[in-house]
Amino acid sequence: MSACPSAIPFGNLAAEYHPQVGGKCASLGTMMQVGLPVPPGFAVTTRVFVDAKEASGSKHRITEIVDGGLGPLSDITQEALESVAAQAREVVMTWEIPVEHATMIRQMYADLCAQSGVEDVPVAVRSSSTAEDSPEASFAGEHDTYLWVCGIDDVLEKIRCCWASLYTGRAIMYRHELGYDHNQVDMAVAVQKMVRxxxxxxxxxxxxxxxxxxxxxxxxxxxxxxxxxxxxxxxxxxxxxxxxxxxxxxxxxxxxxxxxxxxxxxxxxxxxxxxxxxxxxxxxxxxxxxxxxxxxxxxxxxxxxxxxxxxxxxxxxxxxxxxxxxxxxxxxxxxxxxxxxxxxxxxxxxxxxxxxxxxxxxxxxxxxxxx
CATH class of the missing domain: 3.30.470.20 (ATP-grasp fold, B domain)
Structure with missing residues (x-):
């Protein structure tokens, strides 16, 4: 497989990249390519998430917060869960999107605006976790979606918010129950033209x-x-x-x-x-x-x-x-x-x-x- 791009239009989303775009984006790409009526958009791949995490130097800090703050399943309290979740999200929101990726995302959004004939076209920014459609588990609804997002600066901010939603209390607990490694789940993001x-x-x-x-x-x-x-x-x-x-x-x-x-x-x-x-x-x-x-x-x-x-x-x-x-x-x-x-x-x-x-x-x- 060739090097994974930062972002890929749904219409060009080849099957080889499905593991890097999560279930939601893969499905949108597939539906568009078989002729089903899907609003246009693009997938921000997990490469952006992984590179931002690595560049931040805080990967081990996330592990310390989540694994260190939660004991056995039977001993987890709601207060402890929410405290751990808030700390982890705060760390993720400090991550900067690397310049090469931000440049590509800006271009993709500009192309979508041109295609739609609308300046700062409103989009939905939707989380697309790599684990959400695994056969043994359903993560639907566990991660965030943002509607009617206008302008590239807000789009970039909401991408990071989607990343941070990997660490809501409910998402952490669900992975904890199923034995998922919190540090092995990556997040892609769908940016899709809004319907009215x-x-x-x-x-x-x-x-x-x-x-x-x-x-x-x-x-x-x-x-x-x-x-x-x-x-x-x-x-x-x-x-x-x-x-x-x-x-x-x-x-x-x-x-x-x-x-x-x-x-x-x-x-x-x-x-x-x-x-x-x-x-x-x-x-x-x-x-x-x-x-x-x-x-x-x-x-x-x-x-x-x-x-x-x-x-x-x-x-x-x-x-x-x-x-x-x-x-x-x-x-x-x-x-x-x-x-x-x-x-x-x-x-x-x-x-x-x-x-x-x-x-x-x-x-x-x-x-x-x-x-």
Whole structure:
């Protein structure tokens, strides 16, 4: 394999570099290259993370903080965990991105701005850990995502914030439980053009109530999908038959608030905020029947490509014309039912279990707070 670049556009992300970009970036690159509708962007590789860590001279300090501050699993207190996590993140935030890497990232962002026709194009900056999609564990939701980031200086800062999220209390504890070496997990970062979603959510290419693979289950809500993934919004729910493309189950939930783009006084660009919805949207479906089928077909296409059930994140982008406005933001292997047959005393409410897995795998066992 040739030397790993600092950053790689999703459209050029060859399979040989997948180990250096984490599961999220690898999936985005694969989906774009097979023609699925994915917003453009680029992966900041683990080479940048590793070089910044080495240049800082603080690698051993991280080990001392984490391994020295935590004893046996049964003896760890929440107070000790949060203290260790805060100290480790503080160290990571002192790391400087080496000049050669910063120069490449600046060029990639400039290219994305030119491609989009927008100066300081808003992007999502998403963590892409090298361990998050390993077959024996699901790290989804354990690391940070930043939405509507504008300008290269803020992008570079949020990349370091994603690195630091390797050392949140929940991420440290999850690795500790599974026996992962904290110093052997690297972080790549996805920088992806933002969509302006009228509605968004998740979809599963099986029925989460019973694991039946003949159906596609969609959770949908107004605005950004973070409200659905975090459990902050009770979504609408639909079950679609994969063969007949009929909507066989339809549940419209009261949605009193949403995560929407808002103007903030003194800020250079809009921010995503939790806002109350007008009365006429509370009990209205967040997606049309045509959009439901379009989402289901995209989920099915992802499943066919990867050859196994998928969890996907999707959005209906208000900036795109009707009929072309449904986009994929992420696809990853389904984990709840694949693990359930090995688990004893699996959670009865499997819809909640899937959301827990997406947001915080610890929550089903440790009652940890969602982050």
């Amino acid at each position: 979603p009228r509605a968004a959510g998740v979809a599963f290419t099986l029925d989460p109530t019973n694991g039946d693979r003949s159906g596609i289950c969609i959770d949908a809500a107004w605005g950004f999908g973070e409200g659905v993934v975090s459990g902050d919004v009770t979504p609408d729910n639909f079950l679609i038959d994969k063969v007949m493309w009929t909507i066989n189950r339809r549940t419209i939930s009261p949605k009193t608030h949403a995560h929407l783009l808002t103007d903030v006084e003194g800020a250079d660009c809009p921010q995503v905020s939790r806002v109350e919805l007008p009365e006429d949207q509370v009990n209205a479906p967040s997606v049309t029947d045509e959009e439901i089928i379009a989402i289901a077909r995209l989920a099915r296409a992802a499943e066919k490509h990867y050859g196994c059930p998928q969890d996907i994140e999707w959005a209906v982008d208000d900036d795109l014309p009707a009929g072309e406005d449904t986009v994929l933001l992420q696809a990853r292997p389904e984990t709840v039912w694949s693990k359930r047959h090995r688990a004893v005393g699996a959670k009865a409410d499997l819809v909640s279990s899937i959301v827990d897995t997406l947001v915080n795998p610890l929550s089903s066992r440790k009652g940890a707070e969602r982050g």
